[in-house]
Amino acid sequence: MAFAALNKMVSSSNLFQHQYGYNSTLINTITPKSLHAPFYHLTDPQLIAIASSKTFNLLCPIVVYWLICTLWHHLDTAKYPYFEKRRIHESPEIIARNKVSFSEVIKAVFFQHCIQIVLGWLWFEDTDVILKTQFYTDHITKMSDLAPWVADGTLLVLGRRTGEQVLYKYGEKLVAWIYWWGIPLVQMYFAFWVTDTWQYFWHRAMHNNRFLYRHFHSHHHRLYVSFAFGALYNHPVEGFILDSLGSAVAEKMAFMTMRQATLLFTISSIKTADDHCGYKLWWDPCQLLFANNADYHDIHHQAYGIKSNFSQPYFTNWDKILGTQMSREEADSKTRWKKLGHEYAEHDKHNVISESHAKKVD
């Protein structure tokens, strides 16, 4: 847990003394005596019979990506009226405008995942180390380390009188909730933020630097009308820097356990596929919960939006702060302008540069 690392760092430096630490009766009352384990706390170190913890961590995001993209692909080809009405672009546009075929995308994604497995195998600790450091840990002791922090925080916010009343009544449950839910949720949110920050600045650099764009990022922009499988259609160098390295930095900075990392990587896989799915679906959790969604990222794939909406995959903060955001209304006004006779002029100019170079690279 991130808390353990923080606690060790702070207490060893003697920077902070628990203000109310002397009240041993209070601390004793709120220290959990049992695990209070939530549903997700599984003591079985091997979730599925055929894969160790490390293998499961590596394969889960990849298997989920292929399953979810296959589902999106089925919707693309089955042409159900409900989904047809909610396409961001008309279906024939996929064939007409994209500069790469579906089979080439599939091959590139497969290759990208092979690289990801090799890198992940080298990066993550072996299963026996994970078991020792993460599974067979003393959660009660960790919660007792957390208790004085919870006491301090509660008394600071609520004042001594009310704070003590609340702590004597609900303190134990509060400590257990913060340990099992509060801290992991903050870690996940923080990991999202790190991923976004990493990806925003690298993504923007790949557009601003001609060398990076021509050699690497232009591959992804061969898709003007994206579809789910195309989410990971990248040059391997970009796949390594933005996706693999970005995820590794996020999980390390958030002090995640292997299972937390598995969840983070799986959510990232689902989210990035959804961002390229090509449908506007209000009930889709990835589109309902995040302003950075399929419609938002689609703008970036168009010629008029290629210098906007760099943020991915979760939030739109960096676009907002640094003035690179383009709303759907602005995008629509650009489309209307194009229809007056400037059809894809900017796009073609951009495309000539990137494609002529891509041919040389290929």
Ligand SMILES: [Zn+2]
């Ligand atoms: Zn881009």
Ligand SMILES: [Zn+2]
């Ligand atoms: Zn994209």
